[in-house]
Amino acid sequence: MSVHQIRKHAVLPPIICRSDKEFLESMQRYIITETERLGCNEEGPADEYYIIYRNVFDKVIEHATAYKSILTSIKKEYDAFIETIKKSQRTAVCLHGKLKSLAAEPTALVYHRKRTIQLEAKMRIIENNSSKIQSQIHKIKQHRAEYDTKEAKYCPFSKDPSKPIPGMTVQESVNLDALTEYMKHLEDKYAEIKQTMLIKYVPAQRKADLDEEMIVLVKRRDVAENLNKKLQFSHQRLQIISQALTSWITSDMSTPFQDFVEQIQKTKCLQGDQGVVEELLKDDPHRAKEAEMTLHYIERFNELISLGEYEKAASYAANSPRRILRNIGTVNTFKAVGKIRGKPLPLLLFFEALFITSHAFRCPVDAALTLEGIKCGLSEKRLDLVINWVTQER
Template sequence: MRIIENNSSKIQSQIDQIKQSRAAYDTKEVKYCTFSKDPSKPIPGMTLQESMNLDALTKYMKHLEDKYAEIKQAMLIKYVPAQRKSDLDEEMIVLLKRRDVAENLNRKLQFCHQRLQIISQALTSWVKSDMSSPFQDFVEQIQKTKYLQGDQGIVEELMEDDPHRAKEAEIMLHYIERFNELISLGEYEKAACYAANSPRRILRNIGTMNTFKAVGKIRGKPLPLLLFFEALFITSHAFRCPVDAALTLEGIKCGLSEKRLDLVINWVTQQRLTFSEEAGDVICDYGEQDTYNKAKCLALAQIIYSECGLHKKAILCLCKQGQTHRVMEYIQQFKDFTTDDLLQLLMSCPQIELIQCLTKELNEKQTSLSFGLAILHLFSVDKKKIGIKLLQEINKGGIDAVEGLMINDSFCSTERWQEVANICSQNGFDKLSNDIMSILRSQAAVTEISEEDDAVNLMEHVFW
């Protein structure tokens, strides 16, 4: 019986040892394998077929290693411990105290220097005089000429602006720190308003724009860069100078990239911006892509081009909108368009109505463009269809309409009109060609007689 009990106790002790060993093993396994994945489960980001392919697994592992290295590098560059900010704050406090001590010492030294100057000038004047008056009188006289009343007056005159400037610098420094704090906290809308209303426009610049641009897009939230430009342009009237051209261009690009044409319209028409040719080109290009809003884009671009003095591009925008009468008003207003400019306009926007207006006499003024030159140019640059339509319109008016055009056209020579007649004949407008040649022959037979030429006998042909 005793033997059985001894054996039982030995077996029980062995069982206890096995349990302890198993518990220790389980603890060790949990400790080192907490983040291990179940190998039977599929690998995230890979299909079952790819997870069975050694090359695909190797490639994916390389991708994960690169991603890990990138995150690790970002942790070293983009982030700093919170303790570092506390250390910098303490360092800033120490530096500010040192600055205050230095300012006080500087104020005392300047005061002593000014007082010594007064005494030196008084002593020099007193020595040059007969020294009959007391020396104290000379000191008081010099103090009065310098508008200084005692020691306190000297200090106030010398340090009149310095405290204000120091205070202003401190405010600006605090403003920048607060802006950086808002950015770090992700309060981008508040940071945008904060930057737009910054004193002396210290945060209304390209550097601040790049800060918001670096944030990028955030899912479910407005683009931080767009928030910055909204705040910047809305507050443009609060500052003496308008937003500069570089920021204006970047803001327009940002608004259009986010499909916010409504914002761009408001900015261009209501806010104080500095326009440029590039800004107008960007809006025109956007209109070519968004055909539904093309008319609005052309109107905005025309405003910008007009403000920049780019009249050729401005009237081209008007032509593309079909506003022919405004084009004519624009040309009559500025009067600096050459024949080549108008011909180039026709090539960019060949419209029958536009050509008719340009070649028509308005308010008894000379036509803006020669009809004959317009026809010749259209046929020479492969715009034959437009030229034929124009000839058809002229042919409907008969010989009187053709004669009116030719008489009012002082730019086109006889040889040029003969070329026009040949073109008409080649394209089936024989009657129009004959009318042109008939008018040319009738004009060639007319001779202008000067009133001062007494030698001419009007009835001479009767006696021959």
């Protein structure tokens, strides 16, 4: 066999044994299976392909025992080289990021400076607003302290601001419109109560002053009445004496003047005016014409009743001298009047005047009239008057 023939025979592919062929086919199937499992039909990620082929290379080394040492050395060199490449890639990525950050640093610095200026301006605005708010809070606290000091003089009880506002829900108590409307309602109610107090009520001190003034005026009235009675008595006495003297002068004056006066007295007695001249001559004004004045007082009372002036009639009867009209008969008179539409009950007016007069003059009302007054007050549902009458009659 020639050398050429030998060389030509040497280039023929080696004959692969059955086990090697099966091993190669299994490796080929492993590569295809792992590639499909990773979902990469063509070329996938470098790391994943590297892992697949590294495992195949390890199996080849394990299979080819004759070349195990050399193949292991080759694998180590490839692994070191690949690790160096990966490290270089990681370093390159890191350096690329640093390069980007360094490139963007001037822009970021300018932006941060602008942002700093804006924030400083906002801080100054906030500080100014805060100082204004603090001054307003300080003023409000001062006004509140002054208000609390003034309120403490009139309201000794302590206030609890945590309690809800009466008549308002929690939602309404934090609503400015609802609070404004409620404040207007309270102001109207306060004005109404104030007006009612001015009309219906009188201060206790004012009532005491009026009582004292009334007592003084009543005393002055009594003094004036006594003086009037004395003057009337003197006038009547002088008038009778003047008439007697005139009659005595026109007569023949044959009888003494004293006997002439006694004769006039006897004549008056025969006419039914017994004791009139005698009382006038005795200078006793308290008993002069007492019956006549009593009759006049009763006639005036009946006249007021007939005219429908029941309030004046009630006051007139309550202030009657010697209680001549403060009796059950007067009560029956007012009962006969009954109720008048749109006006107070006349009987109630009489009892009001009666108890006021009795309290002013410290002269208690008798039991029968008190009982009738209480019945009248209860029938008219005037419990306040009944309580007042019972209290002052104790």
